[in-house]
Amino acid sequence: MTDGPTPTERFIQGILPENPVYRQLLGLCATLAVTNGLKPAMTMAVAVGFVLLSANVIISLIRNLLKPHLRIVVFTLTIAAFVTIVDRFLGAYMYQMSKALGPYIPLIIVNCIIICRCEVCASRQSVFTAAADAVGQTIGFGLALASIAVIRELLGTGMLAGIQVLPAAWPSWVIMVLPPGAFLTFGLLLGLINWVDAVKSAKQGRKG
Amino acid sequence: MGMTIQTMMRDVLIALAPMVLSAIYFFHWYAVKQLLTCVAAALLAEMLFTRMRGRKANLGDLSAVVTGVILGLSLPGTAPWYVGVIAAAIAMGIGKIVFGGLGMNIFNPAMVGRAFVMIAFAGSMAASGYVASRLNIDIMSQATPLNAHKQLGAVVSLQSLFWGNTNGSLGETSALACLLGGLFLCIRRVASWEIPAGVLLSTFVIAGAANLMNLSSPWTVAHHLLGGALLFGAFFIATDPVTSPLTPGGKWIFGMGIGALVMLLRLFSGYPEGVMFAVLLMNSLTPLINRLTIPRPFGGV
Numbered sequence: 001m002t003d004g005p006t007p008t009e010r011f012i013q014g015i016l017p018e019n020p021v022y023r024q025l026l027g028l029c030a031t032l033a034v035t036n037g038l039k040p041a042m043t044m045a046v047a048v049g050f051v052l053l054s055a056n057v058i059i060s061l062i063r064n065l066l067k068p069h070l071r072i073v074v075f076t077l078t079i080a081a082f083v084t085i086v087d088r089f090l091g092a093y094m095y096q097m098s099k100a101l102g103p104y105i106p107l108i109i110v111n112c113i114i115i116c117r118c119e120v121c122a123s124r125q126s127v128f129t130a131a132a133d134a135v136g137q138t139i140g141f142g143l144a145l146a147s148i149a150v151i152r153e154l155l156g157t158g159m160l161a162g163i164q165v166l167p168a169a170w171p172s173w174v175i176m177v178l179p180p181g182a183f184l185t186f187g188l189l190l191g192l193i194n195w196v197d198a199v200k201s202a203k204q205g206r207k208g
Numbered sequence: 209m210g211m212t213i214q215t216m217m218r219d220v221l222i223a224l225a226p227m228v229l230s231a232i233y234f235f236h237w238y239a240v241k242q243l244l245t246c247v248a249a250a251l252l253a254e255m256l257f258t259r260m261r262g263r264k265a266n267l268g269d270l271s272a273v274v275t276g277v278i279l280g281l282s283l284p285g286t287a288p289w290y291v292g293v294i295a296a297a298i299a300m301g302i303g304k305i306v307f308g309g310l311g312m313n314i315f316n317p318a319m320v321g322r323a324f325v326m327i328a329f330a331g332s333m334a335a336s337g338y339v340a341s342r343l344n345i346d347i348m349s350q351a352t353p354l355n356a357h358k359q360l361g362a363v364v365s366l367q368s369l370f371w372g373n374t375n376g377s378l379g380e381t382s383a384l385a386c387l388l389g390g391l392f393l394c395i396r397r398v399a400s401w402e403i404p405a406g407v408l409l410s411t412f413v414i415a416g417a418a419n420l421m422n423l424s425s426p427w428t429v430a431h432h433l434l435g436g437a438l439l440f441g442a443f444f445i446a447t448d449p450v451t452s453p454l455t456p457g458g459k460w461i462f463g464m465g466i467g468a469l470v471m472l473l474r475l476f477s478g479y480p481e482g483v484m485f486a487v488l489l490m491n492s493l494t495p496l497i498n499r500l501t502i503p504r505p506f507g508g509v
Contacts, residue, residue, distance in 0.1 A: 171290065175328035184302065 004125050007132035014136025020113045021144035022193050027113040031145060032182040033104050038161040041149035042142065043097050047090070047105060049138035051082040052114050053131060059122040060130035066123055075118045076109065083108045113141060151185050152176045213310070216398050216449075217270035223393045224277050224444065226385035231281060231378040238285030239378050243277060245289050249296035250276030257305040271310050275299055278444060279318040281379025282437065282484070283325075287332045294328070295321035315491045316451050319484050326484065352376045354436045354480035369434040379444075380437040390443025399447035402456055406463020407442035407470070408433065414471040438470060441483035451491045458494075458501040465490045 005013065020026045027048070034044045055078050059066075066074060087105045090098040098105065108114070117137055122130040153159060156176035158166035175181050231239035254272040258265040267273075279295055299321025307313040326333050352375045353364040368374040372382025380386070393399035415432035419425060432438070437445075446452060446466050453462050466486045473482025 171288070171329060171332075173294075173328040174330065175324060178327065180324075180327065 004121075004129070007129045010121060010125075010129055010133035011136035014133060014138075014140045015143065016140065019140040019144055020116075020137050021141060022190060024113075024116065026116055027111050027141065028186075029107065030104055030111055031148065032179070032186060034101060035145055035149040035152055035182060035185075036156065036177040037153045038146065038149045040097065040100055041145040043090075043094070043101065044104065045138065045142035045145050047086045048108055048111060048113065048141055049134070050086060051079060051108055051111075052117060052138055053134040054082045055079045055114055056117055056122040056130040056134040057127055059118045060125065060127045063123045071119075071123060072115070075115055075123075079114050079118075080109045113137060147189060148182070148185050151189075152181050156181060211398075213269045213271065217274050219396045219398045220274050220393065220444075221270065221277065223389035223396075223398070224274075224281070224379075226388045227281055227379040227382065227440070228277065230372050230382040230385040231285070234372055234381060235285040235378055241289070242283055242285050242287065242292055242378060243280040245292035246280030246283070246296050247273055247276035249293040250279065250300055253297045253300035254305070257301045258309065261305065261309075263309070269310070272300065275304075275318050278379075279321055281440070282318060282322050282377050282445075284333060284377050287325075287329070291325050291329055291332055295325040297321075298324040311450055313450060314494075315488055316445055316448050319445060319488050319491075322484055323488060352436075352480065353431075354474070364431075364435070366430055366434060369431065377437065380440045383434040383439050386439035386443055390439065393443060393447065399443060400449075400452070400456075400459050402459035403447050403452055403463040403466075404442040406460045406465075407438070407446060407467040410464040410467030411438060411471055412467075414468060418471070418475060432471070432474070436474070436481045437483040441470075441487060442466070445483070445487050446490070451494060453494050453497045453501065455498065455501040455503060457503075458497040461497050461501065462490055462494065465493065 014020070016023075018024060021028070021031050030044055030048070034040045055075070058078050059075060062074075083106060086108070087098075090101070090105060117130075117133060121133040125133075150160065153161075153176075154165065155173045156178075157172050158164060158168070158170035173181070176185070228239075228243065231243070250272045251267055254267060255265040276296060279299055280292065283292060283295065299317040302324075303315060303317030303320030304310065304313045353369065364374050369381075370383045372385060374381050390399070390404060394401040394404070411432060412429060415429040419429055442463070446463060453459055466483075469486035469489055470482045473479055473485060479485070
């Protein structure tokens with residue numbers, strides 16, 4: 001049980017090298033749906049972070065009891081328990097946000113980032129590693145959501161997190177806060193990141 | 209024959225001339241400004257995005273100019289400058305270069321750009337100015353004929369729709385200019401006649417059926433055929449050889465599908481006009497239509 005990446009490696013990998021959105025292409029449903037503003041995007045990132053951390057810790061604690069053919073069921077039930085907590089919490093303390101996010105909070109249950117981390121990391125490694133992994137992946141997810149949300153909200157409304165940033169005369173690109181804007185922004189950012197990577201590795205190849 | 213991309217695009221530009229002239233005649237300075245903005249932005253965008261792909265930009269094949277002119281003609285003259293620039297950049301970047309450049313794109317580039325600004329800046333796309341040259345009015349900002357009909361039930365005379373002295377996007381108002389340019393394209397065989405024929409036929413049939421069900425409606429079949437962007441779309445947008453089917457049968461299906469979708473959108477949707485969406489939807493079916501209509505050689509198995 002000692003093999004596999006160390007906690008530090010897990011933590012760093014989650015942020016950029018194995019970014020859940022841009023590198024693993026996971027959790028795209030939530031990514032596309034809630035990034036029309038910085039506020040809902042960050043709420044979603046925190047919600048996913050809480051569920052991911054809790055689920056990773058619990059799964060890691062019971063990893064020796066898991067039966068291979070039942071493990072996905074156990075993952076899902078554990079995740080569902082924490083998602084229900086988040087859902088009720090938002091409904092009680094952040095009613096407007098809960099309304100705005102609609103079904104996407106309950107849908108965290110099927111967010112593949114969490115199941116992926118339970119399967120890849122938590123069900124094989126110690127509690128500490130699993131927790132570091134969850135925090136790293138959450139930061140990576142949050143950064144990805146923020147990058148898309150900033151572009152969409154800025155172009156679509158001229159605001160950031162509800163505060164007017166661009167001059168009031170800014171002609172809002174309404175399409176950016178609508179679903180097509182999500183696909184366009186995500187696709188272009190993904191292309192940009194791949195392009196930067198390609199340029200980088202080409203340079204390294206020339207040196208070596 | 210010796211038809212190259214360049215001669216083909218040159219023919220399209222010649223065919224677009226009647227619309228450009230009628231746009232300048234009816235919309236004056238607004239038309240000139242919008243067309244120049246769109247063409248310049250299209251050329252710049254083509255150069256920029258092709259460079260980004262590490263290829264040499266080939267502006268001499270005129271395809272970027274054609275996209276720019278068609279895009280400019282499909283926008284209202286009063287739309288602010290950034291609408292044209294953004295539409296051209298989206299048309300070139302996301303409509304064409306992303307797919308690998310000329311000949312590789314799935315959707316008509318000009319319509320991709322127009323769809324983007326249509327949804328992004330719905331306000332500036334709806335208002336359009338018609339400069340009444342005989343009156344001492346600089347500009348009349350009023351609804352397009354289809355919009356006025358949809359919202360107020362107003363009817364524009366057939367003469368206005370035919371000659372073009374009415375409101376609308378720059379290139380679509382004059383049915384006469386569209387017909388002249390369109391027939392030239394078909395005679396030169398740059399555009400396949402089956403596509404506009406299919407569009408007009410199915411529009412005629414559906415509009416006729418709708419008219420028969422509601423005989424008192426003042427918006428007749430002729431209004432449907434001459435009004436809006438139907439003729440412009442049928443001859444210049446739907447016939448893009450890259451994004452339309454290759455087989456004659458496929459071209460008929462493609463054209464009739466566009467006509468049917470246009471009528472569906474005009475009669476039942478919230479939008480007054482549906483040519484752009486109809487063309488984009490049928491573009492996405494083009495590979496399927498091609499597959500279904502591959503001619504089977506005689507004696508082949």
